[in-house]
Amino acid sequence: xxxxxxxxxxxxxxxxxxxxxxxxxxxxxxxxxxxxxxxxxxxxxxxxxxxxxxxxxxxxxxxxxxxxxxxxxxxxxxxxxxxxxxxxxxxxxxxxxxxxxxxxxxxxxxxxxxxxxxxxxxxxxxxxxxxxxxxxxxxxxxxxxxxxxxxxxxxxxxxxxxxxxxxxxxxxxxxxxxxxxxxxxxxxxxxxxxxxxxxxxxxxxxxxxxxxxxxxxxxxxxxxxxxxxxxxxxxxxxxxxxxxxxxxxxxxxxxxxxxxxxxxxxxxxxxxxxxxxxxxxxxxxxxxxxxxxxxxxxxxxxxxxxxxxxxxxxxxxxxxxxxxxxxxxxxxxxxxxxxxxxxxxxxxxxxxxxxxxxxxxxxxxxxxxxxxxxxxxxxxxxxxxxxxxxxxxxxxxxxxxxxxxxxxxxxxxxxxxxxxxxxxxxxxxxxxxxxxxxxxxxxxxxxxxxxxxxxxxxxxxxxxxxxxxxxxxxxxxxxxxxxxxxxxxxxxxxxxxxxxxxxxxxxxx
Ligand code: HEM
Numbered sequence: 001x002x003x004x005x006x007x008x009x010x011x012x013x014x015x016x017x018x019x020x021x022x023x024x025x026x027x028x029x030x031x032x033x034x035x036x037x038x039x040x041x042x043x044x045x046x047x048x049x050x051x052x053x054x055x056x057x058x059x060x061x062x063x064x065x066x067x068x069x070x071x072x073x074x075x076x077x078x079x080x081x082x083x084x085x086x087x088x089x090x091x092x093x094x095x096x097x098x099x100x101x102x103x104x105x106x107x108x109x110x111x112x113x114x115x116x117x118x119x120x121x122x123x124x125x126x127x128x129x130x131x132x133x134x135x136x137x138x139x140x141x142x143x144x145x146x147x148x149x150x151x152x153x154x155x156x157x158x159x160x161x162x163x164x165x166x167x168x169x170x171x172x173x174x175x176x177x178x179x180x181x182x183x184x185x186x187x188x189x190x191x192x193x194x195x196x197x198x199x200x201x202x203x204x205x206x207x208x209x210x211x212x213x214x215x216x217x218x219x220x221x222x223x224x225x226x227x228x229x230x231x232x233x234x235x236x237x238x239x240x241x242x243x244x245x246x247x248x249x250x251x252x253x254x255x256x257x258x259x260x261x262x263x264x265x266x267x268x269x270x271x272x273x274x275x276x277x278x279x280x281x282x283x284x285x286x287x288x289x290x291x292x293x294x295x296x297x298x299x300x301x302x303x304x305x306x307x308x309x310x311x312x313x314x315x316x317x318x319x320x321x322x323x324x325x326x327x328x329x330x331x332x333x334x335x336x337x338x339x340x341x342x343x344x345x346x347x348x349x350x351x352x353x354x355x356x357x358x359x360x361x362x363x364x365x366x367x368x369x370x371x372x373x374x375x376x377x378x379x380x381x382x383x384x385x386x387x388x389x390x391x392x393x394x395x396x397x398x399x400x401x402x403x404x405x406x407x408x409x410x411x412x413x414x415x416x417x418x419x420x421x422x423x424x425x426x427x428x429x430x431x432x433x434x435x436x437x438x439x440x441x442x443x444x445x446x447x448x449x450x451x452x453x454x455x456x457x458x459x460x461x462x463x464x465x466x467x468x469x470x471x472x473x474x475x476x477x478x479x480x481x482x483x484x485x486x487x488x489x490x491x492x493x494x495x496x497x498x499x500x501x502x503x504x505x506x507x508x509x
Pocket of ligand 1 (some may be wrong): 341
């Protein structure tokens, strides 16, 4: 049961129309006589019905189901030599944060415990503008070529004819695009259904850049590690909850904060110099790979705490508009093409979902004063008054980053960035290590079970066999156990090119 007290008593406000005119009572309707037809002149009644007709806005095309809360980000360690972001300029700096957690594939009413990656989107309001970290709870992703994103998402959603989720479509895509296997292994472990929204870690996944005041950059990966550890559900627990309480995650986040047990995360950064990146075994722009912690240690620098439930879910969470392109000086995107595509996609969808002036909505409005030449558009709340609408009055930028001019590295990057759909043995090393070295026996048993209960719903033998061949390329015994679980014969590993054929190695041999 929700812990929130329901107020049955009146709160003292006088009932009005949306224009503030007092009305005798909410059910009032003007009509001809006492039982005759209703009158068009009755603004109150039409105002009531017309607003109700327009209560819904488009749900997010992905990540539609979610939960959120407010809190703060605090700097705990000095990283000024890495980034000149004013947020990081002093240990102890604090900024207000709004966080939205989500599942990916389901609609706004779908189950919180579904097997899915979880979104972990953070908006930090700094004195240099909003910094959004639009992360997931997995350190890697399914694709490294952004052109595949809409195709991939379609296969995880509903079939255009049956309007059903479809196991054949799901595994057909994944087995034809085996660079997804690292994320598939994570998704089908119990980490695919975290215990609620706030018992999970968050990862940038992509490589970003921290730029310091000299204009020098480091490649970085950011991790938010849940204080007290992450928790997962087992597949039977997640299935039971999906039926009994599909909003389990929303409820548990709300009640945890209401009870004063504020969820918190320690924020770490892994860093890599451009020189290290050139020698790294994997492409640093490939978000199907992780950076080994022993080579690139985790360095703590911040804390995220959620200590405030929204007063109004729609205004403060549904209307929140996160984007990797909402950033501040000192933090930049890398050339990862998936990240580059995201920089465009989020503001684009916000303009559709919330309108041109989405950044003027209170939850999105920066605390830094906005001064530019954007004017008008639907729902202009902040007009910038009488200030001219062309460059005449605004002072030039005070912050002048020194341009980074490592041309050699930029040329290297151009070569490194071509290795998108070409799958080699390199792509199986990390998933194999995950299965053979990181997972416990229980994790391995659960992975096999979790894949079996899903893959057995596929009807096509070709899709099942191709999927088994991808798992066999990770580990033959894993594939054989899945095959036996779904009643198929063992299948040989997918044939892929050796690691030495990877374009990045060939280009620099
Ligand atoms: C080409 C790749 C991708 C594209 C085109 C894409 C696109 C989108 C779109 C259109 C939304 C809906 C946003 C809204 O309506 O407010 C969304 C939500 C989201 N995406 Fe992505 N996405 C991609 C990959 C990723 C990756 C790799 C991550 C994490 C590392 C990620 C994390 C999220 C999160 C956390 C949300 C939910 C934000 C919220 O709570 O409002 N996405 N994405």
